[in-house]
Amino acid sequence: MTDKLLEIDHLTVRFKGARTIHAINDLSLSLGEGETLALLGESGSGKSVTLKALLRLLPPKRTEIEGDIRVGGTDILRLSGRSLQRYRGGDVSMVFQEPALALDPVYTVGAQIAETVMRHKGVSRSEAMEVALDMLKRVKIPSPERRLQNYPHELSGGMRQRVMIALALACRPRLLLADEPTTALDATVQIQILLLLRELQKEFGMGVIFVTHDIGVAVEISERIAVMYAGQIVEEGTTREIIKDPRHPYTRGLLAANLHDVARGERLAAIPGAPPALETRPASCSFAPRCALAGPDCRAGLPPVVTPAPRRRVACLRADEAVPAE
Amino acid sequence: MFSYLLRRLILVLPVAFGVSVICFLLVQIAPGDPLTAIMPVDATAEEQAAMRAAYGLDKPLPVQYAIWVGNLAQGDMGRSIATGRPVAGEVFGAVQNSLLLAVSAAVIAFPIGIFLGFLAGYFRDSALDKAVTAVSIAGVSVPNYWLGIVLVIIFSVNLGWLPSMGAGPGGSRDWSWNWEHMRHLVLPAVTLAVVPIGIVSRTVRALSGDILSMDFVQALYAKGMTRFDVLIHVGRNAAATALSVMGLQLGYLLGGSILIETVFNWPGSGFLLSNAIFQRDLPLLQGTILVLALFFVAMNLIVDVAQAAIDPRIKRS
Ligand SMILES: Nc1ncnc2c1ncn2[C@@H]1O[C@H](COP(=O)(O)OP(=O)(O)OP(=O)(O)O)[C@@H](O)[C@H]1O
Ligand code: SF4
Numbered sequence: 001m002t003d004k005l006l007e008i009d010h011l012t013v014r015f016k017g018a019r020t021i022h023a024i025n026d027l028s029l030s031l032g033e034g035e036t037l038a039l040l041g042e043s044g045s046g047k048s049v050t051l052k053a054l055l056r057l058l059p060p061k062r063t064e065i066e067g068d069i070r071v072g073g074t075d076i077l078r079l080s081g082r083s084l085q086r087y088r089g090g091d092v093s094m095v096f097q098e099p100a101l102a103l104d105p106v107y108t109v110g111a112q113i114a115e116t117v118m119r120h121k122g123v124s125r126s127e128a129m130e131v132a133l134d135m136l137k138r139v140k141i142p143s144p145e146r147r148l149q150n151y152p153h154e155l156s157g158g159m160r161q162r163v164m165i166a167l168a169l170a171c172r173p174r175l176l177l178a179d180e181p182t183t184a185l186d187a188t189v190q191i192q193i194l195l196l197l198r199e200l201q202k203e204f205g206m207g208v209i210f211v212t213h214d215i216g217v218a219v220e221i222s223e224r225i226a227v228m229y230a231g232q233i234v235e236e237g238t239t240r241e242i243i244k245d246p247r248h249p250y251t252r253g254l255l256a257a258n259l260h261d262v263a264r265g266e267r268l269a270a271i272p273g274a275p276p277a278l279e280t281r282p283a284s285c286s287f288a289p290r291c292a293l294a295g296p297d298c299r300a301g302l303p304p305v306v307t308p309a310p311r312r313r314v315a316c317l318r319a320d321e322a323v324p325a326e
Numbered sequence: 327m328f329s330y331l332l333r334r335l336i337l338v339l340p341v342a343f344g345v346s347v348i349c350f351l352l353v354q355i356a357p358g359d360p361l362t363a364i365m366p367v368d369a370t371a372e373e374q375a376a377m378r379a380a381y382g383l384d385k386p387l388p389v390q391y392a393i394w395v396g397n398l399a400q401g402d403m404g405r406s407i408a409t410g411r412p413v414a415g416e417v418f419g420a421v422q423n424s425l426l427l428a429v430s431a432a433v434i435a436f437p438i439g440i441f442l443g444f445l446a447g448y449f450r451d452s453a454l455d456k457a458v459t460a461v462s463i464a465g466v467s468v469p470n471y472w473l474g475i476v477l478v479i480i481f482s483v484n485l486g487w488l489p490s491m492g493a494g495p496g497g498s499r500d501w502s503w504n505w506e507h508m509r510h511l512v513l514p515a516v517t518l519a520v521v522p523i524g525i526v527s528r529t530v531r532a533l534s535g536d537i538l539s540m541d542f543v544q545a546l547y548a549k550g551m552t553r554f555d556v557l558i559h560v561g562r563n564a565a566a567t568a569l570s571v572m573g574l575q576l577g578y579l580l581g582g583s584i585l586i587e588t589v590f591n592w593p594g595s596g597f598l599l600s601n602a603i604f605q606r607d608l609p610l611l612q613g614t615i616l617v618l619a620l621f622f623v624a625m626n627l628i629v630d631v632a633q634a635a636i637d638p639r640i641k642r643s
């Protein structure tokens with residue numbers, strides 16, 4: 001198990017405030033070097049919180065984090081000071097959903113990439129600019145020399161996201177976190193960015209966690225899929241397993257509603273009902289109120305995690321039952 | 327950038343023209359004949375006409391204006407009716423003193439305001455934030471001439487630490503850079519600094535609080551930047567707006583210190599202005615207002631250009 005790139009064990013995240021929000025509840029996940037995993041789930045299921053916990057970006061005062069996160073064996077939740085800075089952007093980096101908001105509006109894109117490189121590699125400004133230029137070429141930005149001097153508002157949405165990707169990969173992280181990197185973009189640009197990410201992943205060989213609520217995107221980009229619901233992973237497996245043999249009623253619902261749209265990459269259509277409020281820690285299956293198969297046993301306690309195959313798991317009492325014909 | 331500068335300069339010309347016309351007309355509009363102040367009460371009609379011709383007051387207004395502007399261009403603003411000295415000398419001396427006071431107040435107020443505002447913005451909704459808010463609201467709402475009098479009573483009258491009158495020993499009007507003179511600057515500068523401390527700290531609090539809650543700050547931490555790096559980013563994002571607020575404040579400090587200058591008998595433009603008004607010294611009034619107004623215009627220009635120079639989002643083309 002030591003050669004794992006990422007291991008998350010029993011992660012729990014609570015936000016304190018007027019009301020406590022149980023955002024992540026006993027989440028475990030592992031990822032090998034160079035693996036790509038899609039984290040799939042509805043809005044509010046805790047995908048972004050998971051990524052932010054990984055980079056320790058959650059507000060420390062209001063957040064209670066329990067469990068264990070290890071990247072390359074290092075205990076992330078104990079990092080602080082310089083080692084935390086080295087880790088962020090060095091070992092693990094992140095691409096945000098809205099590149100227009102995630103870039104500093106008054107710095108040129110070149111300067112923003114270069115400052116990251118200078119921080120992590122301790123090189124001079126001009127060397128860092130060389131790296132920035134090289135990265136802009138790799139993300140296929142036309143006339144990269146000129147673009148270095150541009151401010152974010154002078155670029156299109158797709159260009160900005162390319163810059164964001166260049167920035168995230170400039171220090172060759174072992175793990176890239178991409179939080180819905182294409183949701184804010186036009187459909188045609190979305191596809192270009194996806195293809196670019198897939199290419200760069202092959203080239204650099206880093207592990208990728210790709211957050212999306214678009215099952216089509218998940219299929220396109222990743223080898224593995226983990227389905228999230230109410231702060232938990234309800235099903236995990238290879239992309240093929242999830243598509244061909246979904247076991248959790250929630251995953252089945254997602255697929256049934258969307259399979260014919262996968263090719264066109266459309267958004268998830270809603271499953272009837274709404275995700276639960278996260279005010280209490282779930283004591284039974286969170287999906288029960290929306291589940292067609294729910295019975296009294298589902299409401300009696302947390303469902304067991306069934307592992308039909310290695311690295312394959314389903315958190316459902318009826319995971320082994322035959323798929324109802326539809 | 328250069329063409330932007332040029333365009334802004336050209337845009338300033340009509341404003342400067344308007345300002346000069348208003349200052350010129352001020353004398354014409356003011357009730358009463360400017361001559362009555364200097365003519366003996368029993369002057370004959372001929373004597374009055376002769377005087378009128380001597381001052382060029384018999385010519386049509388546009389001609390008078392052209393002559394006036396021509397003289398201005400040569401640094402001639404006429405003579406003070408009360409003292410008979412050239413207005414230009416009086417005004418420039420006074421404006422220099424006011425500028426000294428305004429800049430001193432700014433040097434005190436801006437760093438304190440920025441520091442307090444940033445602390446409040448960084449620790450938003452904390453006890454510290456509330457304390458800073460209380461201080462800045464007090465600073466803006468307490469009448470500063472009243473505060474000036476209180477400070478005089480405490481530090482001059484009771485403690486005897488600092489002088490309260492004039493710009494130098496014995497209420498002298500001339501400034502020089504030594505402690506004997508600088509002592510005189512302390513109380514008026516501190517008094518004058520209170521309002522801009524309030525305004526600048528409110529501005530910087532709002533700015534830094536807003537910027538710190540923007541997504542890119544989290545993205546900066548996500549790429550391994552230190553707190554100090556983030557601080558620099560926040561500063562550069564806030565700079566343009568903060569600068570324009572501070573530029574305006576400097577303008578107010580210069581023109582708006584009439585009460586403070588009166589309280590402290592500070593020989594500045596505000597003091598000169600109030601004298602000119604009470605003595606109905608129209609040429610002096612005209613000259614002082616003109617110089618102050620042009621200073622405002624220049625200040626605005628400087629702020630605009632500086633803003634465009636540091637903030638790439640402002641269109642320069
Ligand atoms: N800083 C925070 N403080 C309090 N609650 C938070 C915070 N961040 C997230 N939450 C809450 O945690 C839950 C999970 O949020 P999260 O952003 O992870 O959802 P998500 O799966 O990324 O959804 P989306 O697809 O909309 O981005 C939500 O109920 C959200 O309101
Ligand atoms: S445990 Fe029961 S309620 Fe939960 S998903 Fe499975 S069948 Fe549905």
Ligand SMILES: [Mg+2]
Nearest residue numbers: 047048049179
């Ligand atoms: Mg999210």
